[in-house]
Amino acid sequence: MDNLDGLSLDELKRLSARIRAFLIKTVPKTGGHLASNLGTVELTVALHKVYDSPRDKIVFDVGHQAYTHKILTGRGGKFANLRGDGGISGFPRPSESEHDAFIGGHSGISVSAALGIAEAMRLNGGDSHKVIAVVGDGSFTDGGIYEGLNNAGKSGANLLVILNDNEMSISKSTGAISAYLSHMRSTKGYYKVKTDVKNVLEKTRAGEAVSEAVSSAKRVFKNAVYQSNLFENLGFKYYGPVDGHDLKELIEVLELAKLIKQPCLVHVRTKKGKGYSPAELNSGMYHGLDKKGDDVENVEESEKAAEKNPTYSEIFGREIAELGKKDKRICLISAAMKYATGCNYFNDLFPSRFFDCGIAESHAATFAAGLASMGMLPVFAVYSTFSQRCFDRLLHDAAIENLHIVLAIDRAGLVGEDGETHQGLFDVGMFGLIPNFTVFSPSNADELRSCLYRALYETSGPVAVRYPRGEAVTSRDGGKGDYRLFKMDADRLNITYGRLTNRLIGEADLLQLIKIQPLPDDVIDIIARYKDVTFYEEGYVHGGVGEKVAAKLLESGAACAFTHKAAAGFVRHADVETQLTRLFK
């Protein structure tokens, strides 16, 4: 851990400038989250200056903004292989460093995790140390944050929540909470110190030799906005908004929060992309970059990269926009991933039928069910990994009454450098547990279009169409039925679905499943004719289609040898090709 204790304010400013320059130089080469990290440089330097990691614990929400934290905790030298095979993760990983207090990747978990850590520290008699949750305003649209705040507000835990407010999720933050934060952000500070907090300060001063800290804390406190607001009503001491790029102000307010051994919330205003003008001007585009420095989150922009094939997300986005022209019942839903999932095309044409729910996947699923209950045709476009949050919503709210909602499951299968937290390896198993659920898994652009059509117009109940990340295969025609058999008179049969079809054509006879749930009736008979069968599944080995086929073969008394190739557990970060080769060669 770099020791910042002895550094003066000027030295800390110079350190921040060096870190920022390093990020601007490195991240476009390795790929990763640039804009979010440029916005949190000073905040992270101030946190490490005031607090003592790993005794004080810092939990980053999502964790995509923790690069400065990684650099300050001894991992700067490993950035050349950030997110690469064998390299460090792009997210906090306790298995990577004792300074990473909790795993990151999915949003909305930090306050709950931080509270759990704080309560454990209290039970172990060590709650003099602070637990800090760093949460972006985008993640404040995630209901999980409020469950945590609700629990924490009355707990008395030594917990600090930093609201890192840059007015952006990946694109502009949406919804009533964003409007509320925007109002708070623009509220002028007033100077009246509330008596109860004044008392806390007074008491603390009496008890500890911290006169210098207190006097600087009092100064910032006078300038801090302190008034009745949502957070205060939930039991938090609220300080802010403070300038998240002003190290002096940040250090002062964090010193103040350090003195208060109960739940506090510091509202920090930052600029996403700070210090790199292309990212400041278009932080959505610089939210996440791939290895070539290309945007991976913003379809509109990545489209400009001329020679690329369209991605599956774009194919879906353009197709649903076309279908939306003919059918006014179609409503499109996103959970804060409008561009990444290609929903922007539909939104441009039919803004009143497009709904961005914020980072709220489970709400979005039930919202879709509500629309369906009134005869609308809702389509919820969501990454496979984030759909995991919807299990009960799909089972209870949609499947029991057989409501017709369509899930467009993007990033299904291996996703590459984002690693374990983002792999789309579990949706098939999850849908497989839900009665009345239909699942299509197209292998190319043509099939994606026809599966989407079938999901909308030839299927009842909840239905998912799942497709991978990245450029679509456009060179082959699609199969129109539930499956396709590519025969080459081999005595061996390979079976697969989705993207792997394209890798396996020509190796042996190949059975490609297009509808993977429920399994088409006649495929078991086809499979049973072969002696040697291998099922290739770009998914977790348990609970997927391969196990179902094996069980049915057993039931039918078939005598074939059956091999199942699939992911045996979590798959670490590396590029997709490396991951595919490792699993299937």
Ligand SMILES: Cc1ncc(C[n+]2csc(CCOP(=O)(O)OP(=O)(O)O)c2C)c(N)n1
């Ligand atoms: C459950 C979940 N849904 C969606 C995402 C995708 N995602 C990653 S970062 C992000 C925006 C987060 O915005 P904010 O918390 O404000 O952080 P910022 O990047 O603006 O600093 C989203 C939607 C996610 N990580 N987790």
